[in-house]
Amino acid sequence: MPVLPELKSLLFLTSIFLLNFMSRIIFGPLMPTIETDFGIDHVYAGSFFLIISLGYFISLIGSGFISCRISHRNTIIISAIGVGGVLMGISLSNNLWQICLSLLFLGLAAGLYLPSGIATLTELVSHEHWGKAIAVHELAPNISFVITPLVAEILLRYLPWKGVLMVIGGISILAGILFALTGRGGRFYGEAPNLLLLKDLFTMPVFWIMVILFSLGISGSLGIYTMLPLFLVVEHGMDRSWANTLIALSRISGIIMSLLSGFINDRFGPKRTLIGVFLITGCFSILLGIISGRWVPFFVFLQPLFAVCFFPPGFAALSSLTPPSSRNVAVSLTVPAAFVIGGGAVPAWIGLSGDLLSFSFGIFSVGIMILSGVLFAYHIKLGRLK
Structure with a gap:
């Protein structure tokens, strides 16, 4: 494992990443309260995540x-302080237009972190520890899935939802200031994107296939997750506190399963692993949209169990399908493009379904979409470009 100074720096960056990710998903557990406060419909609520993902x-x-x-x-300092500043700005907003504009800036501030965070991490940690260091850093999203609903629910007992944003924003600003004063690494410059390389990548059919696969993978995890509180509270009549607690507990397994999926990928290969992930996640998502009564909590636990297993085989497939010259650019573009769809458009669609028909239909239809990933994964030819 990395030595102590490297480990401290790694944990510092992981903490900043956790706050970064939490700032983008905190609106999920807060959404039932926000809807009541502003009297907005479900599609408007779902569009919050689309606006963040666009930024x-x-x-x-x-x-x-x-x-x-x-x-x-x-860049890391600006991102952390910017995220905190925007959250505090939202907490002071009095109308929806101000909030929507602030959400766009929240996405803009949050998006600055990841490329610089990874670059700084690989500078601080010796090469032989890169794999372990990145694995620790990437635990931040899964840990955030668990603790965000719990943090929201605990703070909501004492504060209004705007107060919750104020607290998280303040912590993010403090983290940025502490990194500026005591953080190590990152004292070098990045490189501007090569526009010619971007053009070549956008003309590659395989790039768009991977965007579809990553969109479906993110839909199964983040897309459904962000709308689960509304689904459970509005459609199944759960108490908000119990719904958020249930969602948090259901994500604990993701921390272990995301690591286990790496071993499964090495054993069976990315293609067969992806087929299995899409098949199981799609079926569980469909069932989550169909069942009712006492079976609901059971499938809230089952649905994300394999959804988090997408990313190790997904990145392995992406690395195999793209040439070395464009591999890093392909990764940096595939994920945010897929995030717009899976983490933005899908929550908006579930919200629209909640207004027009039901949340159950929205989740059911997303499950069908995820299941179609089996066909896309089956037809990819790893290691060969077309």
């Missing part, structure tokens, strides 16, 4: 233009 997509693509001028270190 995230733009920022992640353009982050190189920032880091090439102010260094990775300063």
